[in-house]
Amino acid sequence: MKMIEHHRFLWACLLCLMASVSSLAAETTDDPGPSVLAAEAAYQRGVDDVNGSTAAQAAFEESAGLWRQAITEGADGASSWFNLGNALLRANRVGDAIVAYRRAERLSPSSDDIAANLAEARRRVDRPIEADATDLSFSDVSAWWDPLPAEARLMTSIVTWFIFWCLLFIRSGIAAEARRSERESVTAAWRFGLVATVMVAVISGATIAGDLLLPGWRTVGVVTSTEATLRSGNGDGFEAVTTEPLCEGVEFAILENRPGWWRIRLPDGTSGWISEEDGESVDPA
Numbered sequence: 001m002k003m004i005e006h007h008r009f010l011w012a013c014l015l016c017l018m019a020s021v022s023s024l025a026a027e028t029t030d031d032p033g034p035s036v037l038a039a040e041a042a043y044q045r046g047v048d049d050v051n052g053s054t055a056a057q058a059a060f061e062e063s064a065g066l067w068r069q070a071i072t073e074g075a076d077g078a079s080s081w082f083n084l085g086n087a088l089l090r091a092n093r094v095g096d097a098i099v100a101y102r103r104a105e106r107l108s109p110s111s112d113d114i115a116a117n118l119a120e121a122r123r124r125v126d127r128p129i130e131a132d133a134t135d136l137s138f139s140d141v142s143a144w145w146d147p148l149p150a151e152a153r154l155m156t157s158i159v160t161w162f163i164f165w166c167l168l169f170i171r172s173g174i175a176a177e178a179r180r181s182e183r184e185s186v187t188a189a190w191r192f193g194l195v196a197t198v199m200v201a202v203i204s205g206a207t208i209a210g211d212l213l214l215p216g217w218r219t220v221g222v223v224t225s226t227e228a229t230l231r232s233g234n235g236d237g238f239e240a241v242t243t244e245p246l247c248e249g250v251e252f253a254i255l256e257n258r259p260g261w262w263r264i265r266l267p268d269g270t271s272g273w274i275s276e277e278d279g280e281s282v283d284p285a
Contacts, residue, residue, distance in 0.1 A: 036075055039066035043087055060091035078108035089121050094249040095224035097121045102220070102282040110150045125249035129267050150208060157204035164197035219254040221262065221281045223247065228278035234261035241272035254281060
């Protein structure tokens with residue numbers, strides 16, 4: 001009777017694991033509708049035109065507008081935001097491109113292409129603001145496990161969970177009398193196997209949860225206007241906090257939201273208020 005209960009418990013755990021795998025592994029693919037196809041065609045026209053020409057600029061702007069339309073129509077996966085970022089970057093709209101790449105990054109944190117293009121967009125910011133040593137962003141934290149693909153980490157978690165429950169099932173099936181009479185080294189080996197497998201499973205699973213949850217850890221925004229004045233209060237009458245205005249592409253954390261104004265913190269720790277018209281939140285909502 002005890003063995004039957006163990007079997008039922010083990011199978012229930014495996015079914016739960018398989019259900020979670022299905023939900024985590026499923027990826028939303030963008031529907032290549034008319035807007036997507038038109039956006040890709042406009043982007044290709046911009047690439048084919050003379051680099052930096054008015055025609056190329058107009059084509060990239062058109063592509064960006066079509067990608068935004070496609071996103072509002074439901075093609076809002078990571079690839080759409082990534083392609084929107086590419087079009088905006090080629091159109092020299094660095095701030096909007098960073099917003100698009102950051103949104104793509106939240107949907108696909110392990111993508112090397114998104115990370116590379118986001119880094120390129122950040123390199124194009126005229127006056128970047130360096131983060132202080134205590135400012136840990138999601139990218140800093142996720143860099144600890146990003147070298148190992150999400151699929152590999154997910155599979156590691158599943159396999160080690162399975163091994164853990166198998167070991168626990170086998171161990172609990174050994175009679176108490178036999179366990180008391182076994183050598184200490186055997187007992188230590190059993191304990192090590194159980195502890196090691198559960199730790200690997202938990203840590204691997206935690207990195208997957210981190211990929212999903214850490215990007216929303218705090219609300220962030222990007223300066224999208226050419227220049228933005230950081231003020232000491234939420235109004236144009238307040239004095240400027242910094243000697244130079246913030247340039248397009250500077251990223252910040254949003255601390256407070258009041259009608260028409262954000263209280264923000266810059267990567268170097270400086271805080272103040274900017275007009276909502278001068279920036280855009282990375283959170284699409």
